[in-house]
Amino acid sequence: MPTAVESMDGVLMEGGMAKFQGTISTLDAMVLRVRNGEIEAFDELMAETEGRVLGLAWRLLGDRELAKDACQEGFLRAYKALPSFCIGESFTAWVMTITANICRDYLKKRNYSAADPQILESMPAPSDVHADEIVLQGQHRELVQKALNVLTPAERQAIVLRDMEGMSTKEVAEVLGTRAGTIRTQISDARSKIKAFCQRVLHKPNGGRP
Numbered sequence: 001m002p003t004a005v006e007s008m009d010g011v012l013m014e015g016g017m018a019k020f021q022g023t024i025s026t027l028d029a030m031v032l033r034v035r036n037g038e039i040e041a042f043d044e045l046m047a048e049t050e051g052r053v054l055g056l057a058w059r060l061l062g063d064r065e066l067a068k069d070a071c072q073e074g075f076l077r078a079y080k081a082l083p084s085f086c087i088g089e090s091f092t093a094w095v096m097t098i099t100a101n102i103c104r105d106y107l108k109k110r111n112y113s114a115a116d117p118q119i120l121e122s123m124p125a126p127s128d129v130h131a132d133e134i135v136l137q138g139q140h141r142e143l144v145q146k147a148l149n150v151l152t153p154a155e156r157q158a159i160v161l162r163d164m165e166g167m168s169t170k171e172v173a174e175v176l177g178t179r180a181g182t183i184r185t186q187i188s189d190a191r192s193k194i195k196a197f198c199q200r201v202l203h204k205p206n207g208g209r210p
Helices: 004-012 025-035 043-061 064-081 091-110 117-121 131-136 141-148 153-162 170-176 180-200
Strands: none
Touching: 004 131, 025 043, 025 091, 043 064, 043 091, 043 141, 043 153, 064 091, 091 153, 091 170, 141 153, 141 180, 153 180, 170 180
16 A cells, blocks of 8 residues: 555656655645645644644733634635645744734734733842743743743744744744844843743742742
8 A cells, every 4th residue: 555655746746746756744745635636634734733833822822712713813824825835844834934923913913011010120130040941841831821921022922933932043033024133132031031030930938839
């Protein structure tokens, strides 16, 4: 029985797309199946990538229901734009970029603002080198979300994409439509605020439970 990739090679040849000969990823094979009229293959694409995309939306927006809406809209836009997707690139990164931009629009419409600056000013200067690492490693999910809430929208998007999703600074800059130097500054500021917030919470007299 031929593998999915072998079967797709046949489809490509029949469709006059021999330029894609050779090994292609499973997700690329699904994309090509959709392009060739197998619409249900898009459900498979969603099943493979939806968890990561939804997680990104939740971390950017801080609202589960809104994150679901953004995720759904992201896949809808991806489906409509699928003919423009470049085979060989990361489908997951592509749909995450689309969803990140949707989240940015959502934040603008909601007139999102960070926590009261006075609260941040009352925090002790960062000294515990492990405080931010605890958050960014995702060991305390509630603390992660609370820490993100003290950031500005720009800082929040930059730190989520760079430190939580593993994108390069250049990739983050491309997604957010700004310069790499601006992203580096936003990430530095975000890390400092996260560290201060975590130290404040973890050092509470009640044992550090947020």
